[in-house]
Amino acid sequence: MLELRSITAGYARNAPVVRDVSLTVAPGESVGLLGPSGCGKSTLARVAALLHRPDSGTLLLDGEPVRRWRHRAPREKRTAFGVVFQQARLSADPRLPLTDLIAEPLRATGRGAEVTGRIAELAPVVGLTPDLLTRRPHEVSDGQLQRACLARALVLRPRMLVCDEITAMLDASTAAALVAAVEDYRAATGAALLAVGHDRALLQRWCDRTVQWDSLT
Numbered sequence: 001m002l003e004l005r006s007i008t009a010g011y012a013r014n015a016p017v018v019r020d021v022s023l024t025v026a027p028g029e030s031v032g033l034l035g036p037s038g039c040g041k042s043t044l045a046r047v048a049a050l051l052h053r054p055d056s057g058t059l060l061l062d063g064e065p066v067r068r069w070r071h072r073a074p075r076e077k078r079t080a081f082g083v084v085f086q087q088a089r090l091s092a093d094p095r096l097p098l099t100d101l102i103a104e105p106l107r108a109t110g111r112g113a114e115v116t117g118r119i120a121e122l123a124p125v126v127g128l129t130p131d132l133l134t135r136r137p138h139e140v141s142d143g144q145l146q147r148a149c150l151a152r153a154l155v156l157r158p159r160m161l162v163c164d165e166i167t168a169m170l171d172a173s174t175a176a177a178l179v180a181a182v183e184d185y186r187a188a189t190g191a192a193l194l195a196v197g198h199d200r201a202l203l204q205r206w207c208d209r210t211v212q213w214d215s216l217t
């Protein structure tokens with residue numbers, strides 16, 4: 001269970017971009033968050049995934065308040081989240097072949113022994129063929145790179161996924177494949193989802209419920 005209570009957050013002192021926002025995602029639930037460009041959805045998603053410390057408010061993960069964010073957050077809390085962003089090229093290390101990109105969270109948490117098995121499981125789930133896994137980001141399409149970013153988000157088997165406009169730059173069939181991969185993972189694991197976007201039709205098809213940004217304050 002993820003509970004955001006009265007979250008205020010931003011990037012400069014006394015200039016919050018998110019003001020007093022509250023949102024709850026129940027275990028296994030999928031929630032779509034809709035709002036116009038620039039309203040603060042990505043900022044709230046980053047707070048929810050423990051990647052951005054709010055100025056005020058409370059975040060409860062399974063009833064326990066989170067007190068530390070980013071690298072200071074306890075590992076078991078950080079790894080509860082799998083996060084995928086809109087712009088795969090900004091979030092992927094350009095030097096790493098896709099296989100290492102996907103494996104990075106395993107290696108970073110001392111689970112390098114699981115890499116081969118996990119990649120073999122995940123590549124078909126996200127639709128990556130073996131020839132693509134050895135290429136670097138500049139050698140694959142945006143859709144193929146986003147598939148790798150989704151695999152990386154799933155590699156530690158998170159119980160909560162945060163997807164921030166993950167299909168915004170992609171063609172309809174790649175978008176559908178990514179949504180299907182997220183849903184297959186959720187069906188298999190019971191993971192919850194917070195999906196951020198401005199495509200109302202997509203989020204309404206995808207999620208158990210959609211909430212409008214304005215209704216959160």
Ligand SMILES: Nc1ncnc2c1ncn2[C@@H]1O[C@H](COP(=O)(O)OP(=O)(O)OP(=O)(O)O)[C@@H](O)[C@H]1O
Nearest residue numbers: 011017035036037038039040041042043044165198
């Ligand atoms: N790293 C940053 N530093 C300073 N300001 C930022 C930063 N990231 C976002 N902002 C500002 O915070 C506000 C909210 O941005 P955010 O990306 O959270 O909105 P959004 O609703 O996700 O927008 P979009 O739908 O266009 O992605 C915007 O005014 C933006 O310019």
